[in-house]
Amino acid sequence: MGDKAIMATVWLDGCSGCHMSFLDIDERLIELADLMTLAYSPLVDTKDFPEMADVTLVEGAVSSEDDLAKIRKVRAHTKTLVSLGDCAVTANVPGMRNPFLTEDLYDRAYIENADANQHIPVNVIPPLRPNSYPVHQVVDVDVFVPGCPPSADTIFYVVSELLAGRQPDLSGRSRFGA
Amino acid sequence: MQDLAIEIGMTHVEVPYLYPILPIDASHNRFVIDHNRCVLCRRCVRVCGEIEGAHTWDVMGRGHKSRVITDLNQPWGDSESCTSCGKCVQVCPTGALFEKGKAVAEMTKRREFLPYLQSLRED
Ligand code: SF4
Protein backbone atom coordinates (compact mmCIF):
# COMPACT_ATOMS: atom_id res chain seq x y z
CA MET A 1 0.00 0.00 0.00
CA GLY A 2 2.25 2.81 1.23
CA ASP A 3 1.67 6.04 -0.68
CA LYS A 4 -0.63 4.49 -3.29
CA ALA A 5 -4.01 6.15 -3.71
CA ILE A 6 -7.04 4.34 -2.32
CA MET A 7 -9.75 3.68 -4.90
CA ALA A 8 -13.21 2.14 -4.63
CA THR A 9 -16.05 1.35 -7.02
CA VAL A 10 -19.73 0.98 -6.07
CA TRP A 11 -22.56 -0.71 -7.92
CA LEU A 12 -26.02 0.77 -7.33
CA ASP A 13 -28.96 0.40 -9.75
CA GLY A 14 -27.12 -0.31 -12.98
CA CYS A 15 -26.52 -3.30 -15.22
CA SER A 16 -22.82 -3.69 -14.29
CA GLY A 17 -21.92 -2.60 -17.84
CA CYS A 18 -19.86 0.29 -16.48
CA HIS A 19 -17.86 -2.13 -14.36
CA MET A 20 -17.38 -4.35 -17.41
CA SER A 21 -16.15 -1.32 -19.32
CA PHE A 22 -13.75 -0.60 -16.44
CA LEU A 23 -12.38 -4.14 -16.79
CA ASP A 24 -12.05 -3.55 -20.55
CA ILE A 25 -9.15 -1.23 -19.71
CA ASP A 26 -7.34 -4.59 -20.03
CA GLU A 27 -3.59 -4.61 -19.51
CA ARG A 28 -3.59 -0.94 -18.56
CA LEU A 29 -5.20 -2.09 -15.29
CA ILE A 30 -1.68 -3.20 -14.29
CA GLU A 31 -0.48 0.36 -14.90
CA LEU A 32 -3.30 1.64 -12.68
CA ALA A 33 -2.54 -0.99 -10.04
CA ASP A 34 0.90 0.62 -9.63
CA LEU A 35 -0.79 3.91 -8.73
CA MET A 36 -3.71 2.80 -6.60
CA THR A 37 -5.13 0.09 -4.39
CA LEU A 38 -8.68 -1.00 -5.19
CA ALA A 39 -9.89 -1.14 -1.60
CA TYR A 40 -13.58 -1.81 -2.16
CA SER A 41 -15.55 -2.93 -5.21
CA PRO A 42 -17.89 -5.66 -6.48
CA LEU A 43 -14.70 -6.86 -8.21
CA VAL A 44 -12.80 -7.52 -4.96
CA ASP A 45 -13.57 -9.44 -1.77
CA THR A 46 -13.35 -6.72 0.87
CA LYS A 47 -16.70 -6.16 2.55
CA ASP A 48 -16.00 -2.86 4.32
CA PHE A 49 -15.67 0.54 2.71
CA PRO A 50 -12.29 2.15 3.50
CA GLU A 51 -11.99 4.94 6.09
CA MET A 52 -11.24 7.42 3.29
CA ALA A 53 -11.07 6.62 -0.43
CA ASP A 54 -9.29 9.11 -2.69
CA VAL A 55 -11.46 8.24 -5.69
CA THR A 56 -14.75 6.32 -5.84
CA LEU A 57 -16.52 5.44 -9.08
CA VAL A 58 -20.29 5.00 -8.72
CA GLU A 59 -22.24 3.00 -11.27
CA GLY A 60 -26.04 3.14 -11.28
CA ALA A 61 -28.92 5.29 -10.11
CA VAL A 62 -30.12 5.59 -6.51
CA SER A 63 -33.28 3.46 -6.59
CA SER A 64 -33.74 1.71 -3.25
CA GLU A 65 -33.37 2.50 0.45
CA ASP A 66 -30.24 0.36 0.36
CA ASP A 67 -28.73 2.41 -2.52
CA LEU A 68 -29.47 5.57 -0.57
CA ALA A 69 -27.80 4.37 2.63
CA LYS A 70 -24.83 3.09 0.62
CA ILE A 71 -24.24 6.27 -1.36
CA ARG A 72 -24.51 8.47 1.75
CA LYS A 73 -21.89 6.34 3.48
CA VAL A 74 -19.67 6.31 0.38
CA ARG A 75 -19.91 10.10 0.05
CA ALA A 76 -18.86 10.58 3.67
CA HIS A 77 -15.78 8.40 3.10
CA THR A 78 -14.67 9.61 -0.34
CA LYS A 79 -12.62 12.61 -1.45
CA THR A 80 -13.50 12.58 -5.15
CA LEU A 81 -16.81 10.98 -6.06
CA VAL A 82 -17.29 10.10 -9.75
CA SER A 83 -20.73 9.47 -11.32
CA LEU A 84 -19.80 6.78 -13.82
CA GLY A 85 -22.19 6.17 -16.71
CA ASP A 86 -25.63 7.40 -17.71
CA CYS A 87 -27.54 5.60 -14.90
CA ALA A 88 -25.50 7.47 -12.29
CA VAL A 89 -25.59 10.75 -14.26
CA THR A 90 -29.24 10.85 -15.43
CA ALA A 91 -30.98 7.77 -13.85
CA ASN A 92 -31.20 6.48 -17.45
CA VAL A 93 -32.86 3.04 -17.73
CA PRO A 94 -33.72 2.67 -14.01
CA GLY A 95 -35.38 6.12 -14.30
CA MET A 96 -37.82 4.82 -16.92
CA ARG A 97 -40.04 3.68 -14.05
CA ASN A 98 -40.31 7.18 -12.62
CA PRO A 99 -43.55 8.21 -14.37
CA PHE A 100 -45.26 5.25 -12.64
CA LEU A 101 -46.20 4.65 -9.02
CA THR A 102 -44.02 2.21 -7.08
CA GLU A 103 -47.12 0.25 -6.00
CA ASP A 104 -48.00 -0.29 -9.66
CA LEU A 105 -44.47 -1.51 -10.36
CA TYR A 106 -44.58 -4.00 -7.50
CA ASP A 107 -47.96 -5.19 -8.71
CA ARG A 108 -46.77 -5.62 -12.25
CA ALA A 109 -43.56 -7.43 -11.30
CA TYR A 110 -44.64 -9.62 -8.39
CA ILE A 111 -48.39 -10.17 -8.86
CA GLU A 112 -49.53 -9.64 -12.44
CA ASN A 113 -46.53 -11.23 -14.16
CA ALA A 114 -45.78 -13.89 -11.54
CA ASP A 115 -46.87 -17.43 -12.40
CA ALA A 116 -46.49 -18.82 -8.92
CA ASN A 117 -46.15 -17.60 -5.36
CA GLN A 118 -47.57 -14.16 -6.07
CA HIS A 119 -46.58 -11.83 -3.26
CA ILE A 120 -44.70 -8.60 -2.81
CA PRO A 121 -41.43 -9.36 -1.02
CA VAL A 122 -40.84 -7.55 2.27
CA ASN A 123 -37.60 -9.18 3.40
CA VAL A 124 -34.20 -9.40 1.71
CA ILE A 125 -35.10 -7.17 -1.25
CA PRO A 126 -34.61 -3.53 -0.22
CA PRO A 127 -37.72 -1.33 -0.68
CA LEU A 128 -37.76 1.00 -3.69
CA ARG A 129 -37.60 4.76 -3.31
CA PRO A 130 -40.51 6.63 -5.01
CA ASN A 131 -38.14 7.43 -7.92
CA SER A 132 -34.77 6.36 -9.26
CA TYR A 133 -32.53 9.39 -8.84
CA PRO A 134 -29.32 10.52 -10.50
CA VAL A 135 -26.56 10.30 -7.87
CA HIS A 136 -26.01 14.09 -7.76
CA GLN A 137 -29.63 14.62 -6.76
CA VAL A 138 -28.93 12.76 -3.53
CA VAL A 139 -25.29 13.58 -2.63
CA ASP A 140 -22.63 15.95 -4.00
CA VAL A 141 -20.76 14.57 -7.01
CA ASP A 142 -17.35 15.85 -8.11
CA VAL A 143 -16.90 14.38 -11.59
CA PHE A 144 -19.47 13.27 -14.19
CA VAL A 145 -18.66 10.67 -16.84
CA PRO A 146 -21.67 10.09 -19.13
CA GLY A 147 -21.89 7.11 -21.48
CA CYS A 148 -23.83 3.86 -21.62
CA PRO A 149 -21.31 2.62 -20.81
CA PRO A 150 -18.41 5.09 -20.98
CA SER A 151 -15.67 3.50 -23.09
CA ALA A 152 -12.68 1.80 -21.47
CA ASP A 153 -10.46 4.58 -22.90
CA THR A 154 -12.62 7.24 -21.28
CA ILE A 155 -12.58 5.49 -17.91
CA PHE A 156 -8.80 4.98 -18.13
CA TYR A 157 -8.33 8.66 -18.96
CA VAL A 158 -10.55 9.83 -16.09
CA VAL A 159 -8.98 7.55 -13.50
CA SER A 160 -5.42 8.37 -14.67
CA GLU A 161 -6.09 12.11 -14.48
CA LEU A 162 -7.68 11.88 -11.04
CA LEU A 163 -4.84 9.72 -9.70
CA ALA A 164 -2.39 12.28 -11.06
CA GLY A 165 -4.26 14.96 -9.10
CA ARG A 166 -5.73 16.63 -12.18
CA GLN A 167 -9.35 17.38 -13.04
CA PRO A 168 -10.29 15.37 -16.17
CA ASP A 169 -11.68 17.35 -19.11
CA LEU A 170 -14.45 15.27 -20.68
CA SER A 171 -15.07 17.56 -23.70
CA GLY A 172 -15.28 15.34 -26.74
CA ARG A 173 -14.23 12.24 -24.79
CA SER A 174 -17.53 10.57 -23.98
CA ARG A 175 -21.16 10.84 -24.98
CA PHE A 176 -24.57 10.11 -23.56
CA GLY A 177 -25.92 6.77 -24.75
CA ALA A 178 -24.01 3.97 -26.43
CA MET B 1 -26.99 16.45 -30.39
CA GLN B 2 -25.62 14.26 -27.58
CA ASP B 3 -22.12 14.78 -29.00
CA LEU B 4 -22.73 18.52 -28.98
CA ALA B 5 -23.65 18.36 -25.28
CA ILE B 6 -20.31 16.76 -24.47
CA GLU B 7 -18.42 19.13 -26.78
CA ILE B 8 -19.69 22.14 -24.88
CA GLY B 9 -18.96 20.45 -21.58
CA MET B 10 -22.51 19.67 -20.46
CA THR B 11 -21.92 16.47 -18.53
CA HIS B 12 -25.08 16.46 -16.42
CA VAL B 13 -28.38 18.23 -15.72
CA GLU B 14 -28.55 20.25 -12.49
CA VAL B 15 -32.32 20.72 -12.23
CA PRO B 16 -34.43 17.75 -11.07
CA TYR B 17 -36.20 15.87 -13.85
CA LEU B 18 -40.02 15.99 -13.97
CA TYR B 19 -40.77 12.65 -15.68
CA PRO B 20 -44.03 13.69 -17.39
CA ILE B 21 -46.04 11.09 -19.32
CA LEU B 22 -46.55 12.61 -22.76
CA PRO B 23 -48.63 11.29 -25.65
CA ILE B 24 -47.45 9.62 -28.84
CA ASP B 25 -49.38 10.44 -32.01
CA ALA B 26 -49.22 7.62 -34.55
CA SER B 27 -52.30 8.71 -36.52
CA HIS B 28 -50.31 9.76 -39.62
CA ASN B 29 -50.01 6.86 -42.04
CA ARG B 30 -46.24 7.23 -42.48
CA PHE B 31 -44.84 9.13 -39.50
CA VAL B 32 -45.05 9.20 -35.71
CA ILE B 33 -44.38 11.90 -33.11
CA ASP B 34 -43.30 10.86 -29.63
CA HIS B 35 -43.58 13.97 -27.48
CA ASN B 36 -41.52 12.30 -24.77
CA ARG B 37 -38.45 12.80 -26.95
CA CYS B 38 -39.19 16.33 -28.18
CA VAL B 39 -36.82 19.08 -26.98
CA LEU B 40 -38.92 21.88 -28.55
CA CYS B 41 -36.13 22.99 -30.87
CA ARG B 42 -38.85 23.92 -33.41
CA ARG B 43 -36.85 22.75 -36.42
CA CYS B 44 -39.97 20.89 -37.62
CA VAL B 45 -42.00 24.10 -37.32
CA ARG B 46 -39.47 26.03 -39.39
CA VAL B 47 -38.82 23.48 -42.11
CA CYS B 48 -42.53 22.84 -42.60
CA GLY B 49 -43.38 26.55 -42.72
CA GLU B 50 -40.30 27.99 -44.45
CA ILE B 51 -39.26 25.28 -46.89
CA GLU B 52 -42.28 23.03 -47.46
CA GLY B 53 -44.66 25.98 -47.08
CA ALA B 54 -47.33 23.87 -45.39
CA HIS B 55 -46.99 25.23 -41.83
CA THR B 56 -48.52 22.12 -40.33
CA TRP B 57 -46.44 22.39 -37.14
CA ASP B 58 -46.68 25.06 -34.49
CA VAL B 59 -46.12 25.39 -30.75
CA MET B 60 -48.90 25.47 -28.17
CA GLY B 61 -48.74 26.19 -24.41
CA ARG B 62 -46.21 28.01 -22.28
CA GLY B 63 -43.06 27.13 -20.37
CA HIS B 64 -42.67 23.46 -19.57
CA LYS B 65 -46.21 22.84 -20.84
CA SER B 66 -45.24 23.80 -24.41
CA ARG B 67 -45.79 21.13 -27.07
CA VAL B 68 -45.51 21.07 -30.83
CA ILE B 69 -48.90 20.57 -32.47
CA THR B 70 -50.15 19.74 -35.96
CA ASP B 71 -52.77 22.06 -37.47
CA LEU B 72 -55.12 23.26 -34.71
CA ASN B 73 -53.92 20.64 -32.22
CA GLN B 74 -55.56 17.86 -34.22
CA PRO B 75 -54.14 14.37 -34.73
CA TRP B 76 -51.38 14.51 -37.37
CA GLY B 77 -53.28 11.93 -39.44
CA ASP B 78 -56.28 14.29 -39.71
CA SER B 79 -54.12 17.22 -40.80
CA GLU B 80 -55.28 18.79 -44.04
CA SER B 81 -52.17 20.91 -44.48
CA CYS B 82 -49.58 18.11 -44.20
CA THR B 83 -48.26 17.00 -47.60
CA SER B 84 -46.48 13.96 -46.09
CA CYS B 85 -43.19 15.25 -47.51
CA GLY B 86 -41.21 14.02 -44.48
CA LYS B 87 -39.02 17.12 -44.13
CA CYS B 88 -39.84 17.48 -40.44
CA VAL B 89 -38.75 13.89 -39.84
CA GLN B 90 -35.48 14.64 -41.64
CA VAL B 91 -34.61 17.61 -39.45
CA CYS B 92 -35.76 16.38 -36.04
CA PRO B 93 -32.54 16.04 -34.00
CA THR B 94 -33.87 13.72 -31.30
CA GLY B 95 -35.89 11.00 -32.96
CA ALA B 96 -39.16 12.50 -31.66
CA LEU B 97 -40.32 12.41 -35.28
CA PHE B 98 -39.73 9.09 -36.99
CA GLU B 99 -40.88 6.93 -39.86
CA LYS B 100 -43.23 4.05 -39.11
CA GLY B 101 -41.60 0.65 -39.21
CA LYS B 102 -38.12 1.96 -38.53
CA ALA B 103 -36.14 2.31 -35.34
CA VAL B 104 -34.70 5.80 -34.92
CA ALA B 105 -31.15 4.49 -35.25
CA GLU B 106 -32.08 2.78 -38.54
CA MET B 107 -33.27 5.95 -40.26
CA THR B 108 -30.95 7.40 -42.85
CA LYS B 109 -31.22 11.16 -42.92
CA ARG B 110 -30.66 13.01 -46.19
CA ARG B 111 -30.56 16.60 -45.10
CA GLU B 112 -28.42 17.86 -48.01
CA PHE B 113 -31.50 18.51 -50.11
CA LEU B 114 -32.86 21.11 -47.68
CA PRO B 115 -30.24 23.86 -48.28
CA TYR B 116 -30.52 22.95 -51.97
CA LEU B 117 -34.25 23.61 -52.01
CA GLN B 118 -33.66 26.78 -50.05
CA SER B 119 -31.11 28.07 -52.59
CA LEU B 120 -33.50 27.38 -55.47
CA ARG B 121 -36.10 29.52 -53.71
CA GLU B 122 -33.67 32.40 -53.31
CA ASP B 123 -32.60 32.49 -56.98
S1 SF4 C 1 -44.46 15.78 -43.52
FE1 SF4 C 1 -43.95 17.74 -44.54
S2 SF4 C 1 -45.90 18.82 -44.68
FE2 SF4 C 1 -46.20 17.17 -43.18
S3 SF4 C 1 -45.73 18.10 -41.20
FE3 SF4 C 1 -43.81 17.23 -41.92
S4 SF4 C 1 -42.77 18.91 -43.02
FE4 SF4 C 1 -44.92 19.50 -42.77
Ligand code: SF4
Ligand atom coordinates in the same frame (compact mmCIF):
# COMPACT_ATOMS: atom_id res chain seq x y z
S1 SF4 D 1 -37.86 18.90 -34.65
FE1 SF4 D 1 -38.23 17.18 -33.23
S2 SF4 D 1 -37.34 17.86 -31.26
FE2 SF4 D 1 -37.51 19.70 -32.56
S3 SF4 D 1 -39.50 20.58 -31.98
FE3 SF4 D 1 -39.90 19.24 -33.76
S4 SF4 D 1 -40.46 17.25 -32.87
FE4 SF4 D 1 -39.51 18.46 -31.23
